[in-house]
Amino acid sequence: MLDELLAAWIARQRWFGGKGRPIDELSIDSDVELTPGLRHLIVAIWQEGSRDRYQVLLGERDSIPDRLTHALIATVGDLYLYDAVHDADRMGWLLNGMAHDETSGGLRMRHVPGVTIDTSQRSLVLGAEQSNTSLVYGDAYICKLFRRLIPGINPELEVITALAARDAPHIAQPYGWIETELDGTDTTLAIMQEFLATANDGWDLALASVRDLYASLPEITAAEAGGDFAAESLRLGSATARVHHELAEAFPTDVVEIHEIKRMAEGFRRRLGRAVAEVPELRQHVSTVEDAYHEVELHTSEVPVQRVHGDYHLGQVMRTPTDWVVLDFEGEPGQPLAERKALSSPLRDVAGMLRSFDYAARHLLPDSANIRAQAQELEPRAQEWADRNRASFLEGYVEGGGVITRGDAALLRAFELSKAVYEVVYEARNRPTWIAIPLAAFRPRPV
Incomplete structure (x- = not known):
């Protein structure tokens, strides 16, 4: 049942790359409980014989506040399922995970050596992006969450960490990242950098x-x-x-x-x-x-x-x-x-x-x-x-x-x-x- 609910919801999202084509099948490849009320999903979507995979942060609540009704995915019995990236109470867990290099169910949260992450910052979703979702934590950090997953280390993570290690100018300071293994390959799920609040x-x-x-x-x-x-x-x-x-x-x-x-x-x-x-x-x-x-x-x-x-x-x-x-x-x-x-x-x-x-x-x-x-x-x-x-x-x-x-x-x-x-x-x-x-x-x- 969750498969069908997710398929109907994903088809309406701006970051879904298969718009205009029917979803033939959706399966959940990975389902990890990060903390009570927050699950990390990797879903496989089949369209016209090809497969793409997406990540979803699934929130669960017994009741849902007005500020989250726009993120509602579905209700199952008395349980509200929603897109948890919009829930600052849940997204603090990602910030804390990167700050302390936590690992959970195959997800590895890491911080750049030598930096300190302020875990008190609360998140807000930027509304402008199409293919990814970016969370701004206070006026300090911006975390780019890659929705469509491609096996491998993201080029941006490679570049900014290498340049930051050289103290190169003209880049935004990297602070952390989240990764997992996909098809036997280390794969970037998210990157967190300095938020250029006054730029x-x-x-x-x-x-x-x-x-x-x-x-x-x-x-x-x-x-x-x-x-x-x-x-x-x-x-x-x-x-x-x-x-x-x-x-x-x-x-x-x-x-x-x-x-x-x-x-x-x-x-x-x-x-x-x-x-x-x-x-x-x-x-x-x-x-x-x-x-x-x-x-x-x-x-x-x-x-x-x-x-x-x-x-x-x-x-x-x-x-x-x-x-x-x-x-x-x-x-x-x-x-x-x-x-x-x-x-x-x-x-x-x-x-x-x-x-x-x-x-x-x-x-x-x-x-x-x-x-x-x-x-x-x-x-x-x-x-x-x-x-x-x-x-x-x-x-x-x-x-x-x-x-x-x-x-x-x-x-x-x-x-x-x-x-x-x-x-x-x-x-x-x-x-x-x-x-x-x-x-x-x-x-x-x-x-």
Whole structure:
């Protein structure tokens, strides 16, 4: 009976990855009582012949307070079953478990050596996330609970603990984690880090700058507008270079030989072909993209590769009162764990951030009814803002020790256009009115 109740509830959750497809079967692979009234479940969900596993913290109460009615899963007799992540009285147990390195029924709760965890902090669920659940404990910690489980150590846990051991700047201090064994492999269930209570999201700051520019008089340039973001882009570029340096010091590095670079360009080309077949608007830009890929094939030296962020954009960085902090080193969502940990050129991260500047500059044009009517008039201002902040970011990246040679510039352009090709397909499938944003990437522009 619990299987059926969980299946009906999970299908409605934002973090469930199988929406739109019927659940053929749900089974409970693991059921551990952590403390009276709190159970940890790992459930297997079968859909169309494939299996995914999710973790659920199941609360049990004889009566349920109003503050938890929204988290109710079902009632079984006189027992209320609910999603316990919303229950601060229960979630203190996780904080205490990490603080004291407790083990319960195969769940291992650990803290980072040398740190002290304040177990008096009470939890609150952040409401913005889609694929995971984050608990904020007071103003001290944020604990990311991975809902969909993938066997293996999460890349973010690997990266932040390695960088913290080097006292690297520009990261949020890790405090602890929870793990278990899945398919014979140590698997990360949750990560707890410093909560940046006074920080601002990079995407929000960039959009505020764009709004200021749009609201200013037509003769006001991006450099003269009140919310000019270029100085922040410069600092962010420098911080990015430092993070790449620390990653290269903390993890193995390698080089991609010339013949492998050609194979990389071939892969870009294959993805372009599939994209053009799906989105005809791309066809007029094929020669531009092909020229960029051909420049990569002319590369005459090896390309250094290392661990990188892998999904780098303005939404992954926070501005504290003193500097930029980089978050979410998990890699690109949906990719296999091995690919997310694979070595790559740091220019891949640089390209991701450049694309993010383009999105920030144009995001308001299709998304706001008031601004949409002025989109054609505002497009040159969007281009000016994007070019200014892209240039500042690249300047900061080089000043911070990042390397972009003439050959690197060709590779960077190829990474960026390959990302834009992906974005065109994504927007065509999900937000057709936004397709003009990635299509703008194929116009001639300064690097």
